[in-house]
Amino acid sequence: MNTFLALSSSLLLGATGLVGGATAAPPAGPPAPVPLAASPAPQTALTPVGTPSTGPVQAGDFPAVTGPTAHLTDVRTARHDGFDRVVLEFAGDRVPSYRVSYVEPPITEDGSGAEVPVPGAAFLEVRAAPASGVDLSGDEPRETYTGPDRVAPSGDGVVTEVVRTGDFEGQLAWTIGLQQRVPFGVAVLEEPTRLVVDVLHEPAQGVEPIGAGDTADSVVAGAGAPVVVTDVRLGAHPGFDRIVFEVAGEGEAGWRIGYTDDPRAQGSGAPIDVPGEAVLGMTLTNIVLPGDAPAGVQPWDGPDRRQLPGASTVQSLVEDTLYEGQYTFFAGLDAERPFAVSRLSSPQRVVVDVLAQEGRPPVDLGSRCEHPDGFALSYPGSWSTNSGDVLPPCSRFAPEPFTLVSGTDVRTAPIAASVEPVPYDRVSAPGQGAEESRSGTIVDGRQGVRIQRTSSGEGLWPEGTPVTTYAIDLGADGPDGPATLVVNTVGLPEFDYERNVRVMDHMVHTLDITAGS
Structure with missing residues (x-):
């Protein structure tokens, strides 16, 4: 049989209520008698708000720069069965635009840039705009939030501390320190007006890699109008680490992903230091410059170097540059590992899963x-x-x-x-x-x-x-x-x-x- 026929024939070309607040004590005096037939009212277990995940959540065209400033009046946290709740309460009936997302250390203060110590192994940042804890509308500034800069929960849970990390130029920031990176949900509640963040006590169960993985290069072309990168995040899961590039726009991002032994910057060609024994180069294509992002879309502006606590193989993620529609990153790994790449939707994401596959000998x-x-x-x-x-x-x-x-x-x-x-x-x-x-x-x-x-x-x-x-x-x-x-x-x-x-x-x-x- 012809060799090609032999090969091609087998070508192998898936609360409400006040949370954390005090309850007024009953008047002093003897307790009222309880009828013998009476029984306690059934208690409904509180469930987390939103759809818990580890991806960013934002609303209100964050960061909104027009409209009245929302004034913070209270920050509190409370333990519940299976999750911790963090509440930012605002005066009036309007919650500002907001973004809740995981951020990488060091945690710094808006304006000064000074490092702010926040206990924990993972950090969830809550940003709101236009918002402030100070009302500047009168003749004299008036503090609307008079509470502490650090709010520590009681009991055992996942939240270590909630720390104020910004109230600068109409943008308010509080950072939630966590014992580990876990899913969270976000919602707005009324009467009083609250932005609520519910943080689950345990990581999501049953998360599987997007594919079996291999070490071959993966190349997929983009399509349609260029898109903008809105978030870059890392996640550690049993047996694999995940790198997520979230994008927004009408078109589709493409990518070129593969191992390299010579990571260099686009344009200049200068060598890039990437910690790790192996380097996975990841270039997103069909990407627009941040200044050309669609109206209401906030481009990603994260750290150029980051690490993933609890990772099994990804030791570092290094940003290169966005150059001529191509945005390059390098992942430093402990060894050359199989990886899988896929495009997910709602929102559009390019997901790279790096499989640990411990115990397999190197080739x-x-x-x-x-x-x-x-x-x-x-x-x-x-x-x-x-x-x-x-x-x-x-x-x-x-x-x-x-x-x-x-x-x-x-x-x-x-x-x-x-x-x-x-x-x-x-x-x-x-x-x-x-x-x-x-x-x-x-x-x-x-x-x-x-x-x-x-x-x-x-x-x-x-x-x-x-x-x-x-x-x-x-x-x-x-x-x-x-x-x-x-x-x-x-x-x-x-x-x-x-x-x-x-x-x-x-x-x-x-x-x-x-x-x-």
């Missing part, structure tokens, strides 16, 4: 070979490759010595590489079986795609056989016409498919390609 590519059709690649030093008597050398790879038999399609080596005289568009098109995932990639400067598919049994492989395939465009102007470099691995029962996929992911990105245009 050591200690040997290298050259294929006569115009490519060279590395493979594990303990593995074997074919000598070239049946197929061209550097065509098959296996963890043990193997023998190729002429005139048969029996797969005796799990990883195969070859140049096929077929246009890239044809090789990368949807094929037989169920396509599980597809991600664009760049290999040695050339367009490629990584596709995972499960065989339907109509091609070379039995039904249910998983196959992962890379197809790399060699162009249409080569000496022999259009060609595609194809590398794949097949999950036959005698092969360790998961291990082989991981090895192949590393091998592909060592390719030096001279074939094609």
Whole structure:
């Protein structure tokens, strides 16, 4: 059977009431008698407001700069079953625009920039505008909030302290110190007028990574009008760390994400120091400058370097620059780990999950070979490759010595590489079986795609056989016409498919390609 047909047939191209306030004591005197038939009124358990999550919540076109200033009158916190409640109460019947979001230390005071100590391992900032604890409308300033700058809860919960960190130029800020990063909900309550933040005691359960992950580059084009980055946040979950880029606008952000051993700044080309043993470069595309953001959208303006408490692999996140519609960040990791990328909606987010996968040995590519059709690649030093008597050398790879038999399609080596005289568009098109995932990639400067598919049994492989395939465009102007470099691995029962996929992911990105245009 033609090599391309064998490969392509198996191409593997988811309260109300006063909270924390005091209750007036009853008048002194003997208690009133209670009828024998009377029973206490049933108590309804208080439930958290909003839809708890760890993403930012904002409303009222934050930061609103026009309209009357809302005046703070009280700040309080209280423990409840399963959550802590923080309340900012305002005079009158209007709550200002607000934004509630996780922020990274150091926590600084608005205006002075002085560092403010806030106890805790995670920090939730509440900002409101236009708002203040001082009324400047009269002849003399009048303090509307006369309480303490620090409000400490009683009992056990997740909130450590609520600290005033800003009352400057019409913007009010309080920072909630937490024992850990947990979901929170936000709501506005009336009579009296309150902005309420409910912080759950425990992290969300059952959070799963967005994909199985691999180490291949992920490339997806943006679409439509450019969008603006509104938030960048980190999250630590059991077994993986999450990096989220939230955007706003009518179009869609694109991305180029992959490992690099030479992180450099866009434009200047200056090297960037990224703490960690491996560096994952993340470039968002189709991004507009902050000054061109849509009306009412607040562009992200966070720290250029941050860390994630409790992370299993992400040691640092470093911002580069927004340059010619491309916004680059670098994640410093403890090792080169599999990652998965996806676009989520409502709001639009580009999510990168880095999988810890503890206990998996690193891939050591200690040997290298050259294929006569115009490519060279590395493979594990303990593995074997074919000598070239049946197929061209550097065509098959296996963890043990193997023998190729002429005139048969029996797969005796799990990883195969070859140049096929077929246009890239044809090789990368949807094929037989169920396509599980597809991600664009760049290999040695050339367009490629990584596709995972499960065989339907109509091609070379039995039904249910998983196959992962890379197809790399060699162009249409080569000496022999259009060609595609194809590398794949097949999950036959005698092969360790998961291990082989991981090895192949590393091998592909060592390719030096001279074939094609």
